Every structure is written in C-alpha cells, then in structure tokens.
Amino acid sequence: MLVCSCVLSGSFVTSLTASAGEPYDVYNYDRWGEAIPSQAGYIAERTVSGYDLGIGAFDTPNDIFYDHNDIFYIVDTNNNRIAAVNSDFDKVIEVYDKFTMPDGSKTSLKKPMGIYVSAENDYMYIADSENSRVLISDRDGNVISEITKPVSDVYDQKRTFLPQRVIADKAGNVYVVLNNITTGAAMFNPQGEFTGFYGANRVQPTAEIIGNYFTNLFISEEKKARRARNVPTGITSFDIDGDFIFTCTQSSTQTTDTVKKLNAAGNNIFANMELSFGDYTPMYDTSQNKILKPAICDIDIAEDGNINVLDFTTGRIFQYDEDCNLLFITGTIAKQVGGFDHAAALESRGDNLYVVDSQKDTVTIFAETDFGKIVHEATALHNAGYYEEALDPWYEVLKRDGNYRRAYIGVASALLRKGDYEGSMKYSKLADSPKIYNKAFEGYRMNYLKKNFGFMVLILIVIISVLVYIRKKLEKRRLAAEKARLDEQDQLAILDRQRRILEEAKILTENSNNDDEENGEEESGYDGFKTR
Amino acid sequence: MMDLKPAEWVRHAVYHPVEGFEDMRWKKSGSLKIAFLIVFLLFLAQIADGRLYGFQFGVAYDKTFNIIPYIVQSIVLFAAWVVGNWSVCTLLDGEGTMKNICIYSAYALIPYIVQIFINLILSHILIRDEAVFIQAISIIGTGWSAILLFSAIKSVHQYSFGKTIFAIILTIAAMFIMLFLLVLFMSLIQQVYIFISTIYTEISYRIRV
Known part of the structure; x- marks a missing residue:
C-alpha cells in the first residue's frame, strides 16, 4: 500500500516522490506503549559507498565522526584506514593510513574501531584496536602521543587492551571503551596516565542473580570460582555533549542502563527516571522465530540536544528529545535504501543523520522531512520553555499527524500557560495526560467558582430552604397523621370501651334475665306452688 | 416494637453496626430482592469507578471495554463469599441459611458502595492536592463495611467474636479454593473444546477429500 501511494503521489506531484518511499511502515508509540502509524521524521536520501567516493570499497567500517571543521571521518576497520570526507559526501579530503611517530618512524593502523576529533586542540583520537593503543595525532598524521595498556593495580594485567571507542572532554581527559572490560570506560588524564574507570553499568537484579547470591553464601570458594560471575554488560559506545557523557550498552539480556547520561562524577542522571529506550514491546520475528530485543549499539547527541540511538537488532534509529521523549523511529533491516544489514554507528549533522553499515559497507544519509522539521522546531521551543511560541508549530504537527501525542501535550501546556484552561483540559485529555489536566482543571475550577460563586450560594440557599420547608411540611403531616392515628386509637378505645361496657351490660342483663328466669321459675314454681 | 418496612x-x-443484624435476625427480617439490588449496584459502582473517574486522577484504558473483570470483581466475588461462608459455617455449627448469609452480607456492602459513588463525584470536583478527602472517605466507607460484614456474619450464625474471625479466615480460604477450582475447570473445558474442535476440523477435511 505504501509503495502504491508512493507511485501515485510520484506520478502526480514530482516533488513528493520521496514522501513515502521507506521500505517499512513508519510508526510511533502512544501513551499505552502501543505502536501506532505515524509520519516519517527522516527519510533515507541515499547511500554512499567507498566506490562513490573514489577510494575503493569500505571493508567493515565501524565508526563515523563529524568534527567541528565540517569533516566526516569514517573508520574503515578492515582496510586499516580512516577516510576524511567533506560534509556533502562527495569528496574525500584525506585518507589516513600511515602516521608519523614523534621519532620520525612510520606507523600504520591495525583494525581501528573508533575515532574522535577534539574541538579544543584539533587532535584526532583513534581507537587502534589490534595495536592495543589509542593514537593521538594531529590532522596531518603526526602522532602526538599514544595511550597503551596502563600499568596499574586497578587494571588487571591479565586483561587485554582493545580500544573500541574513544572520546576526549574539554579538559583533555581521554575516555576509552575497551572490549571485554565491564567496569566502565578507562579514563586517562591529559598526560596519558590511567586514572580509573568511569561509568560502569549496574547489575540488573533479576531473580537468577538474587538466587545466585544466596547460593554463593553456602558454596565453597573453589566452586564459586568456577561459577559464572554476575557482572554487568560493558559499555558499547558513547558520545559527549558539553559536560555530559552519554553511554549506550548493547545487550540482549540487560534492560537497565542501556542508555545513560553521566555527569563529571560518573553518576547516571537517567538512573531513576524509569526510561525505556528502543521498542517498548520487542518485535517478534516470525521468520527467525525469535524475539528481537533492543540492542543499542551506538548513541549520538545532535547539536540541538536530541538523543539518537541506533538499535542493532531492528536496524532502527530512535530519536528522543533531551527529556527522553520519543520523537521519531527511522530505519529497518532491509536491503533497500533506508534499511540496514548490520548497523554499526550513527552520527548527526544539522538536520541529517548518517548511519554506517558494516555489512553493506556504506554510509546511509537520512534527511529531515518537513514534518520532522516542524516537530523539531516545536520540541526545541517547548523544551526551552517557550510554550506559547511552540503553539503554532504544534498545531501544524497535529494537522499532519493527528496521532502525535507530544503535540497534544505541547498544545495543552501552551494553552495552560496562556490561561485557556478549557482548551488545555480538552487537549490534555486527548494527550492522555492527567498531570496537565489536573493543573488546567484547578484553574478552570477557580475561574468557575469566581464567576458563579454568588449564583451557587443563591442556589444553595434556595435548596436548603426548600428542604427545610419540605421537612417541616412532612413533619407537620406526620404529626397530623400521628394525631389522627391517636385520635382513631382513642376513638377505637372509646368504642372498645363502649363495646365492652355494652357487652358487660349485655352480660349483666343476660345474667339478670337468667336470674329473672330463675326467679320466674321460682316465681312460677312459687306460682305453681301457689297454684298448687 | 421494631415493626419496620424492608x-x-x-x-x-447500616446505622447500627453492633445490634442491627441481631435485631434483623430476631424479627426474621431482610429482603432477598434488596440484597440482589445492592449487589447489582456494587457491579455498577465497580464499572463507574473504573470508567468514569475524574481524569485528573488517572487515565482509564479506553481502547477496549471488557466487562468480565467487573463481573468477577463484584458479582462472582460476592457469590463466592456467600457460598464459601455457607459451606464453612455449615460445618462450624452456624445457624445462618444461604439466603440469610446472602441478605446480611449484601446489606453490609452498602457503605462501601456509597463510598465509591461519593468519591466518583468528588473526583470530578477535587484536584490531586485534595485527594486526601477521597482517601478519607474511602477508608471510612471500607472500614464501615468491614465492621458491618463482621457483625453480619456474627449475627447470622450466632457466633462468638473469636469464632467469627476464624470463620471469616476459613471463608476466604474457601473462596480461594473455589476460584482455583473454577480456573482449573475452565482450562479443562477449554482443552476439551480444543480437542473436539481439532477432531471436527480433521474429520471435515477427510470427508471433503
């Protein structure tokens, strides 16, 4: 159906050819965490391969980075090189494969995995994985210094040192994500000295882990050493935004700490916010008969503060605003443009998203749609506190997608700020947001009372007086009825008494009659006697 | 003395938690019709509580409406209470008949139902900050009903205080057993139904071929 509509729109309006060209259904989540159809915020524009750039095919590229000089760096892992490409992705600026060491000797990369270019000192930080080092070089390929496996009590010497991702903060501290290290990112000071680990994940307290804890209390040390240990999954990737480092963790089992926002002290600001990243309800893949649990393999913080995360299992990019409200879901697992085979890394530049696929060996460029533009504008205004200014964009969003919940929340908040309580109540109901409704209702009730207080008091007085009147009336009627009943009783009693008196009288008279009869008999007897 | 209409x-x-049911028993009063009406009102109250509650206190999932949970929460629960209490108390020398248990228990539910309706109205007038009033009314209504129910069971079976508690605990246990058996029975019926329907499908395919 999508293809059909695409063809239709394409045949009628040429400018809309890309309007519905995604090889997947665009969706979003409603308040209940149920997937509903939505408008696309991003659309795949094109894919770029190494051939397109004229430097031969990429081989398993693993990272992409966009620096302050408007240059993209693609880490071409299996070709042991780093390609610097201009921002339009049509010209290669430089291919880094050989570096000059400070002593003049040449050195080459071996399976580089990540790159970071610092805006402070213009140095490239390269996670040179198989060489077990982090190479710090200027942009001409002259190595400034290198960080190797630290000699420290904190760093277990039996462990390898395989840098996967690297970033540096403003002060020049270097953070390195290492393969098979679960205690967090290794942290080095600007002099290259190891200073400890940063931002380890927590162990998720599942039933199994709690059970293991109790078992461990009773078993011997030898057995314990052979049992699987409860360690959290290590960090997969990270990005830095100002003073905060955002990490993501790719794990099929772990659901906590998949995305973290760490402050300088390494504390996770998202820890107690009950956030969920990736699909709410894991997708069930019928062809593989397995549940596709989200596994977030890369994270990127856009210039406007939006958080983009890349889900490896479903090939989807989830975009959140800075408060972690879901904005858009883009991408899929597919062969077409806009689909991925093995999504590896994600980067953003202005309105565009760039995703590296390490199986297709390409970079896919996503461009923001008109809808995405409006949503971003509204979200930015809303999050900055300009609710009323965000009102018009939100209305525009609703015109294009009546299911977009954030827009209802935005409109409800704006109307609440404006003092249009009734409108706010209406929209907060549509947004399923009792919180905003509560505030709007409070204002509405206040206004209502202010306007109608006199009237309500009047009504109340009328009602009370009517009730009192009715009550009195009823009381009177009851008393009258009581009186009537009593009277009746009295009457009955009188009648009863009369009847009894009569009966008594009757008995008396009967008795007297009998007496009379007896007397009569006697008399008659007497008579008889007399007559006799 | 005590010549009252039903x-x-x-x-x-309701207004005499201690002596009311004793008086009722003494006068052999109580109407089954009113009892059923009360249970029906309980059913309506549960639905109203679930669907018509003030929006500021939470959102009801309104994509679908399933009446079965409401029936179970009110009518089935009450029936299980009556049957459970009757079966337990018959063995414990209780004097109450099934009819009386039903009537007395239903009468005892009135404060609870009234509480639901009052709170329903209040939930459209109050805001979240004032939810304490709703809580208070809810506690009063439920507590009152609990005391009445206790008194009802005590009176209908002519039990002592301790024995009533014992009987109520056993009744709750009996209710669990009944519900468990019911679920077991239903799943069994379902299995049988699936079995029969499978055989039917199988046979109908064979016949067609």
Whole structure:
C-alpha cells in the first residue's frame, strides 16, 4: 500500500516522490506503549559507498565522526584506514593510513574501531584496536602521543587492551571503551596516565542473580570460582555533549542502563527516571522465530540536544528529545535504501543523520522531512520553555499527524500557560495526560467558582430552604397523621370501651334475665306452688 | 416494637453496626430482592469507578471495554463469599441459611458502595492536592463495611467474636479454593473444546477429500 501511494503521489506531484518511499511502515508509540502509524521524521536520501567516493570499497567500517571543521571521518576497520570526507559526501579530503611517530618512524593502523576529533586542540583520537593503543595525532598524521595498556593495580594485567571507542572532554581527559572490560570506560588524564574507570553499568537484579547470591553464601570458594560471575554488560559506545557523557550498552539480556547520561562524577542522571529506550514491546520475528530485543549499539547527541540511538537488532534509529521523549523511529533491516544489514554507528549533522553499515559497507544519509522539521522546531521551543511560541508549530504537527501525542501535550501546556484552561483540559485529555489536566482543571475550577460563586450560594440557599420547608411540611403531616392515628386509637378505645361496657351490660342483663328466669321459675314454681 | 418496612430495615442495619443484624435476625427480617439490588449496584459502582473517574486522577484504558473483570470483581466475588461462608459455617455449627448469609452480607456492602459513588463525584470536583478527602472517605466507607460484614456474619450464625474471625479466615480460604477450582475447570473445558474442535476440523477435511 505504501509503495502504491508512493507511485501515485510520484506520478502526480514530482516533488513528493520521496514522501513515502521507506521500505517499512513508519510508526510511533502512544501513551499505552502501543505502536501506532505515524509520519516519517527522516527519510533515507541515499547511500554512499567507498566506490562513490573514489577510494575503493569500505571493508567493515565501524565508526563515523563529524568534527567541528565540517569533516566526516569514517573508520574503515578492515582496510586499516580512516577516510576524511567533506560534509556533502562527495569528496574525500584525506585518507589516513600511515602516521608519523614523534621519532620520525612510520606507523600504520591495525583494525581501528573508533575515532574522535577534539574541538579544543584539533587532535584526532583513534581507537587502534589490534595495536592495543589509542593514537593521538594531529590532522596531518603526526602522532602526538599514544595511550597503551596502563600499568596499574586497578587494571588487571591479565586483561587485554582493545580500544573500541574513544572520546576526549574539554579538559583533555581521554575516555576509552575497551572490549571485554565491564567496569566502565578507562579514563586517562591529559598526560596519558590511567586514572580509573568511569561509568560502569549496574547489575540488573533479576531473580537468577538474587538466587545466585544466596547460593554463593553456602558454596565453597573453589566452586564459586568456577561459577559464572554476575557482572554487568560493558559499555558499547558513547558520545559527549558539553559536560555530559552519554553511554549506550548493547545487550540482549540487560534492560537497565542501556542508555545513560553521566555527569563529571560518573553518576547516571537517567538512573531513576524509569526510561525505556528502543521498542517498548520487542518485535517478534516470525521468520527467525525469535524475539528481537533492543540492542543499542551506538548513541549520538545532535547539536540541538536530541538523543539518537541506533538499535542493532531492528536496524532502527530512535530519536528522543533531551527529556527522553520519543520523537521519531527511522530505519529497518532491509536491503533497500533506508534499511540496514548490520548497523554499526550513527552520527548527526544539522538536520541529517548518517548511519554506517558494516555489512553493506556504506554510509546511509537520512534527511529531515518537513514534518520532522516542524516537530523539531516545536520540541526545541517547548523544551526551552517557550510554550506559547511552540503553539503554532504544534498545531501544524497535529494537522499532519493527528496521532502525535507530544503535540497534544505541547498544545495543552501552551494553552495552560496562556490561561485557556478549557482548551488545555480538552487537549490534555486527548494527550492522555492527567498531570496537565489536573493543573488546567484547578484553574478552570477557580475561574468557575469566581464567576458563579454568588449564583451557587443563591442556589444553595434556595435548596436548603426548600428542604427545610419540605421537612417541616412532612413533619407537620406526620404529626397530623400521628394525631389522627391517636385520635382513631382513642376513638377505637372509646368504642372498645363502649363495646365492652355494652357487652358487660349485655352480660349483666343476660345474667339478670337468667336470674329473672330463675326467679320466674321460682316465681312460677312459687306460682305453681301457689297454684298448687 | 421494631415493626419496620424492608427498606427501613436496611437503614437500621447500616446505622447500627453492633445490634442491627441481631435485631434483623430476631424479627426474621431482610429482603432477598434488596440484597440482589445492592449487589447489582456494587457491579455498577465497580464499572463507574473504573470508567468514569475524574481524569485528573488517572487515565482509564479506553481502547477496549471488557466487562468480565467487573463481573468477577463484584458479582462472582460476592457469590463466592456467600457460598464459601455457607459451606464453612455449615460445618462450624452456624445457624445462618444461604439466603440469610446472602441478605446480611449484601446489606453490609452498602457503605462501601456509597463510598465509591461519593468519591466518583468528588473526583470530578477535587484536584490531586485534595485527594486526601477521597482517601478519607474511602477508608471510612471500607472500614464501615468491614465492621458491618463482621457483625453480619456474627449475627447470622450466632457466633462468638473469636469464632467469627476464624470463620471469616476459613471463608476466604474457601473462596480461594473455589476460584482455583473454577480456573482449573475452565482450562479443562477449554482443552476439551480444543480437542473436539481439532477432531471436527480433521474429520471435515477427510470427508471433503
């Protein structure tokens, strides 16, 4: 159906050819965490391969980075090189494969995995994985210094040192994500000295882990050493935004700490916010008969503060605003443009998203749609506190997608700020947001009372007086009825008494009659006697 | 003395938690019709509570409406209570008949139902900060009903205080057993139904071929 509509729109309006060209259904989540159809915020524009750039095919590229000089760096892992490409992705600026060491000797990369270019000192930080080092070089390929496996009590010497991702903060501290290290990112000071680990994940307290804890209390040390240990999954990737480092963790089992926002002290600001990243309800893949649990393999913080995360299992990019409200879901697992085979890394530049696929060996460029533009504008205004200014964009969003919940929340908040309580109540109901409704209702009730207080008091007085009147009336009627009943009783009693008196009288008279009869008999007897 | 109409008996029972049911028993009063009406009102109250509650206190999932949970929460639960209590107390020398248990228990539910309706109205007038009023009314209504129910069971079976508690605990256990058996029975029926329907499908395919 999508293809059909695409063809239709394409045949009628040429400018809309890309309007519905995604090889997947665009969706979003409603308040209940149920997937509903939505408008696309991003659309795949094109894919770029190494051939397109004229430097031969990429081989398993693993990272992409966009620096302050408007240059993209693609880490071409299996070709042991780093390609610097201009921002339009049509010209290669430089291919880094050989570096000059400070002593003049040449050195080459071996399976580089990540790159970071610092805006402070213009140095490239390269996670040179198989060489077990982090190479710090200027942009001409002259190595400034290198960080190797630290000699420290904190760093277990039996462990390898395989840098996967690297970033540096403003002060020049270097953070390195290492393969098979679960205690967090290794942290080095600007002099290259190891200073400890940063931002380890927590162990998720599942039933199994709690059970293991109790078992461990009773078993011997030898057995314990052979049992699987409860360690959290290590960090997969990270990005830095100002003073905060955002990490993501790719794990099929772990659901906590998949995305973290760490402050300088390494504390996770998202820890107690009950956030969920990736699909709410894991997708069930019928062809593989397995549940596709989200596994977030890369994270990127856009210039406007939006958080983009890349889900490896479903090939989807989830975009959140800075408060972690879901904005858009883009991408899929597919062969077409806009689909991925093995999504590896994600980067953003202005309105565009760039995703590296390490199986297709390409970079896919996503461009923001008109809808995405409006949503971003509204979200930015809303999050900055300009609710009323965000009102018009939100209305525009609703015109294009009546299911977009954030827009209802935005409109409800704006109307609440404006003092249009009734409108706010209406929209907060549509947004399923009792919180905003509560505030709007409070204002509405206040206004209502202010306007109608006199009237309500009047009504109340009328009602009370009517009730009192009715009550009195009823009381009177009851008393009258009581009186009537009593009277009746009295009457009955009188009648009863009369009847009894009569009966008594009757008995008396009967008795007297009998007496009379007896007397009569006697008399008659007497008579008889007399007559006799 | 105490010549009240059926409706007046309801009032008397609710307002006299200690002696009301004793009086009712003494006068052999109580109407089954009113009892059923009360249970029906409980059913309506549960639905109203679930669907018509003030929006500021939470959102009801309104994509679908399933009446079965409401029936189970009110009518089935009450029936299980009556049957469970009757079966337990018959063995414990209780004097109550099934009819009386049903009537007395239903009368005892009135404060709870009234509480639901009052709170329903309040939930459209109050805001979240004032939810304490709703809580208070809810606690009063539920507590009152609990005391009445206790008194009802005590009176209907002519039990002592301790024995009533014992009987109520056993009744709750009996209710669990009944519900468990019911679920077991239903799943069994379902299995049988699936079995029969499978055989039917199989046979119908064979016949067609």
